[in-house]
Amino acid sequence: MRSETVRRSIVKAVSWRAFGSAATAALVFLFTRRAALSLGIGLLESLSKIILYFVHERCWNRIGFGKHELRPAVLWFTGLPSSGKSTLAEGVSRVLGQRGFRVEHLDGDAIRAIFPETGFSPQERDSHIRRVGHLASVLERNGVLVVVSLVSPYAESRRLVRRTCRSFVEVYVSTPLEVCERRDAKGLYARARRGEILDFTGVDAPYEAPERPELTIDTSALSPSEGLARIMDYVDKNFSTAAP
């Protein structure tokens, strides 16, 4: 974290202008051997360059080339287990990270792994969603773009989180249950069907689909790269100025 005072910048600007114009004057003197002329050009340069630099900056200000800008936001991926939330969220996080931005990926499972005492009752799930939401909102406030992948099955919990964030984008990963269950990346559906896991979303716990999500991605209809492209398109349109 760096910061320079305005005074340092002003003193540096004056010092550079004095140094630069003295060099110009010296150069003119070297060629012409006329002291008054050299001094005159040096002084006039001092003034004109300040104005010219300003004009130069304002012109570049209108040119988008090579400029990236990203407004902090919270991209919240919600959907059934194995719907593809984490893969998509990781993709977004990687692409934005490569562009040089601060991105934090909060994964529901990873956070549960740190806090194994978090249960799966409706109340504990609700707390878990709101805690991750709180973490996301604090990061967003500190200039970070946050990508969250979390089953987050309750519409009301997600609504609460939306209210605590400044820019909340609900990405509904709408892959159908049959497809999620066929994938079953961690073998959890199979265990839930055998009754080894209780309160498993999609099997014996409800999932309340978003009514008006900002984005809906069905990973059974789109390839991972198509899904990612659609999300990045949204991010670029709403939060970032991408380099051409």
Place this chain on the structure above:
Amino acid sequence: MRSETVRRSIVKAVSWRAFGSAATAALVFLFTRRAALSLGIGLLESLSKIILYFVHERCWNRIGFGKHELRPAVLWFTGLPSSGKSTLAEGVSRVLGQRGFRVEHLDGDAIRAIFPETGFSPQERDSHIRRVGHLASVLERNGVLVVVSLVSPYAESRRLVRRTCRSFVEVYVSTPLEVCERRDAKGLYARARRGEILDFTGVDAPYEAPERPELTIDTSALSPSEGLARIMDYVDKNFSTAAP
């Protein structure tokens, strides 16, 4: 969040140099009406200014004036209720914020207010400490200096948090129990003594004092501004380059 590509910076530098030197050449021509001389000075200026700018930057690099730098860290204030943790933490957060840095103050009570379901049993307190610690470590990783004020009575929980942070500073606010109880800012000691609150640290719940805290501040021996000065001294020595 802004970022400009290296290509944009290079193109801008070349464009400015061309623009600036063309202006110098024009200036010389205006005074002398000699085209070859003007062109020669313009070209020579282009080259020499690049070197001079570099020399100018390197010289300033050695001058500390007006330069601030702050490494992200976690300042963790632990101590009995009403010991003065929040006041000190707020002070640090205010001073660093005024210097233009990203600072986040996480207050235990404020976070409990958002999550009223957090209880006071040893297990729930431990979870609470580790959750706030996790939040602090994620913020620290994202370049934020985090100031935490939390009773955090368990040495083991604090040790776990220390391990998840990169730069962890334990500030033990060691104000004696009698003084804290006499202050009793929120009237909680009185209620705990009357048995209206159970598991209250200092009354019927233990407080494990840090064995090797980085800093110890007894607010019954130091005024708030003396305490704050001592902490800022530590921060400036270890994490920041303060402006003179």
